[in-house]
Amino acid sequence: MSQQVPPAPPATGPAATMAAGPTGGASAHPTAPAARPGRSLRRWGIGLLIPGVLLSLLGLGMLIFAFVNVAGMTRGAANAIHELPGGQGVITLDQGETIQLYGIEGDPTPRCTIVGPPGAEMQEGMMFTSSRGVDGRSWVSFTPILTASASGEYVVECDAEGPVAVAPPISAAGLFGSIGGFFLGGGSLGLGLVLGLAGLVLAIMGWRRGRAM
Structure with a gap:
């Protein structure tokens, strides 16, 4: 007479999850982590802050150069x-x-x-x-x-x-060059300050939003 082999008990644990596959209600691939809150704002903020600082330094340098040039012309x-x-x-x-x-x-x-x-x-x-x-x-x-x-x-x-x-x-060329330096330097400094301030605000908002979640 042949003996009947009892059925194996159902698998449990991680092996059962992997065996179930896409039709067993569980996925074999891990779920991608969700983006951290505020990360996009921080990126935008840094992207505006860096050129803002560079523009501000450039504008300040142009203003100093124009001022020194005018002072030299006056002394001369x-x-x-x-x-x-x-x-x-x-x-x-x-x-x-x-x-x-x-x-x-x-x-x-x-x-x-x-x-x-x-x-x-x-x-x-x-x-x-x-x-x-x-x-x-x-x-x-x-x-x-x-x-x-x-x-x-x-x-x-x-x-x-x-x-x-x-x-x-x-010197007309030196005079007009100094005037142009004042205008360009002032414009670059103003634009740089605006960009830098906007970038700083966005970066702070992103940092606070990330801490709040």
């Missing part, structure tokens, strides 16, 4: 001015050197003549009005940019009631 202008007592005097110029005549702001504009070495003359260029503050007095140019055609001594005579001064013209 004060040192380069040469006052002619009574509106008359002799100046020594090199060929190609440029000057302008200056009078005290508010005084009547004088008429001047400049006589150079034989065969030399002062060549008139662009009319560019510039001002300088020296020893509490404000000097304003009243002639175009004048260029010496030859090296030598030049005699300046003016029918001025007040003092007259001779000085090189202020």
Whole structure:
């Protein structure tokens, strides 16, 4: 006679879960962990904070450079001015050197003549009005940019009631460059602060949301 083998008891534990497969109500693949709350906000915040800080540093550097440039131009202008007592005097110029005549702001504009070495003359260029503050007095140019055609001594005579001064013209390129530096530096600094502040707020919100969950 043959003996009947009793049926094996049902499997339990992790093996039963793996054996059940997709039709047994349990999955053989582990479930992906859910995204941490606030993680996306923190990423956005850091993504705005870093360029904001870099832009702020760039803007601050441009402002400092423009300020130093203007300060240097101001010191150079004060040192380069040469006052002619009574509106008359002799100046020594090199060929190609440029000057302008200056009078005290508010005084009547004088008429001047400049006589150079034989065969030399002062060549008139662009009319560019510039001002300088020296020893509490404000000097304003009243002639175009004048260029010496030859090296030598030049005699300046003016029918001025007040003092007259001779000085090189202020560099228009340097002046406009400094103004542009102030505008660009200020804009970069402002934009950087806005981005940095927005990024900081988003990062803090994401961090707090992650701690609250």
